[in-house]
Amino acid sequence: MTTLSLTAPSRFWTDAPVFTGLALFLTLSILPVALALQLDPRQWLGEAIWLKPLKFQIALVIYLITLAFFARFLPAGMADNPRWQLFTQAVAFAVLAEMAWIGGAAALGTGSHFNVSTPLWNAIYGLMGFFAAFLTSASFVMAVAIHRNAATGLEPALKLSLVLGLGLTLPLTLVVAFTMAAGTGHLVGTPVTEARLPLMGWSREVGDLRVAHFIATHALHFVPLVGWLVAGRLPDPAARGAVILAALAWVALTFATFAQALMGKPVI
Amino acid sequence: MSPDALFQIANPLALSGWVALAASPLRPQALTLYAGRIVPLALAVLYTALVLVGWSGAEGGFGSLPDVMRLFDDPTVALAGWVHYLGFDLFVGAWAVETARREGIRHLLVLPCLILIFLFGPAGFLAFLALRAAYLGKVAA
Numbered sequence: 001m002t003t004l005s006l007t008a009p010s011r012f013w014t015d016a017p018v019f020t021g022l023a024l025f026l027t028l029s030i031l032p033v034a035l036a037l038q039l040d041p042r043q044w045l046g047e048a049i050w051l052k053p054l055k056f057q058i059a060l061v062i063y064l065i066t067l068a069f070f071a072r073f074l075p076a077g078m079a080d081n082p083r084w085q086l087f088t089q090a091v092a093f094a095v096l097a098e099m100a101w102i103g104g105a106a107a108l109g110t111g112s113h114f115n116v117s118t119p120l121w122n123a124i125y126g127l128m129g130f131f132a133a134f135l136t137s138a139s140f141v142m143a144v145a146i147h148r149n150a151a152t153g154l155e156p157a158l159k160l161s162l163v164l165g166l167g168l169t170l171p172l173t174l175v176v177a178f179t180m181a182a183g184t185g186h187l188v189g190t191p192v193t194e195a196r197l198p199l200m201g202w203s204r205e206v207g208d209l210r211v212a213h214f215i216a217t218h219a220l221h222f223v224p225l226v227g228w229l230v231a232g233r234l235p236d237p238a239a240r241g242a243v244i245l246a247a248l249a250w251v252a253l254t255f256a257t258f259a260q261a262l263m264g265k266p267v268i
Numbered sequence: 269m270s271p272d273a274l275f276q277i278a279n280p281l282a283l284s285g286w287v288a289l290a291a292s293p294l295r296p297q298a299l300t301l302y303a304g305r306i307v308p309l310a311l312a313v314l315y316t317a318l319v320l321v322g323w324s325g326a327e328g329g330f331g332s333l334p335d336v337m338r339l340f341d342d343p344t345v346a347l348a349g350w351v352h353y354l355g356f357d358l359f360v361g362a363w364a365v366e367t368a369r370r371e372g373i374r375h376l377l378v379l380p381c382l383i384l385i386f387l388f389g390p391a392g393f394l395a396f397l398a399l400r401a402a403y404l405g406k407v408a409a
Binding site for chain 1: 269274313314316317318319320321323324325344
């Protein structure tokens with residue numbers, strides 16, 4: 001086997017039924033939220049109030065479907081392991097709790113992250129930080145399991161890229177997200193013109209810590225993508241070297257954009 | 269989009285479902301799929317969005333009749349309540365048609381029940397159950 005092949009979609013269901021089902025559920029739940037975005041005149045921090053729940057729905061769907069895809073490289077029988085099943089169910093609970101919190105806050109016309117306005121909101125914010133770290137830990141657990149699986153059928157460079165990409169996502173995200181959460185908001189500096197990047201909504205005039213969060217969390221896409229491109233095209237030691245180099249470059253990019261934002265500078 | 273404009277969309281949408289139900293013997297599967305699933309689901313999405321948008325801003329609550337009446341002073345919540353009627357009544361209408369078809373109750377007899385469900389939901393539901401009881405009694409006799 002030389003490359004990842006997109007086999008029948010049913011593999012998602014057999015390899016990772018909880019992640020696949022939750023991804024489908026979240027996709028369907030986008031419908032009413034997208035309509036609410038059209039109907040609701042309310043704003044929060046200068047943006048339509050339903051934009052944030054929508055972004056989180058899309059991001060979590062991408063995360064879950066990515067994990068469900070990589071789940072085919074887990075050791076044989078892991079899908080039937082009761083401890084792994086319990087873990088995936090707990091991750092699904094954490095994802096749903098995050099969405100209920102972020103969507104509920106939008107419905108109530110208030111903030112979710114950085115909302116410490118009452119002891120209750122403050123306590124929920126703290127708990128949700130823990131849940132966010134927990135749901136991200138699924139990528140790390142899968143990195144370890146794939147690393148230990150001698151029978152993935154993958155070329156060494158490609159397997160290494162999965163392990164590194166999945167393995168880097170949690171530590172990089174934790175460093176960035178917890179630094180961001182320790183402050184009072186995702187911006188470093190006070191915007192005047194409200195200039196933003198389209199789609200992502202990142203500030204173009206002050207530091208925006210969400211850039212580094214985005215890059216950190218997408219390690220699980222970028223490094224495997226490089227592995228997929230080089231595996232079979234380069235001879236093995238060079239292919240693995242390229243994967244390691246790509247992983248290091250991604251770490252550097254994460255910290256570069258992190259430092260840039262902390263200094264109050266926009267990404268572009 | 270204003271609640272008034274959405275009202276003007278939701279009503280014909282529900283009405284198209286009722287027409288489909290009335291004509292359902294022509295294309296039973298497609299028309300009950302449309303009236304019993306597609307339109308109620310579309311109305312459910314609209315209802316959910318309206319509640320997400322309007323619920324927290326509305327006064328009142330579920331605790332007393334004056335509270336409930338105050339809830340409907342808010343146009344968004346009042347529209348949500350109306351869409352709730354439209355969606356659930358149509359779903360019940362489609363259930364009546366499907367049940368009648370399965371149990372061999374003539375569509376012509378179901379039609380007056382459909383009109384009642386359309387206008388006065390629970391009264392039509394009652395009428396259909398009475399029709400069904402009468403029909404089952406006749407079959408048993």
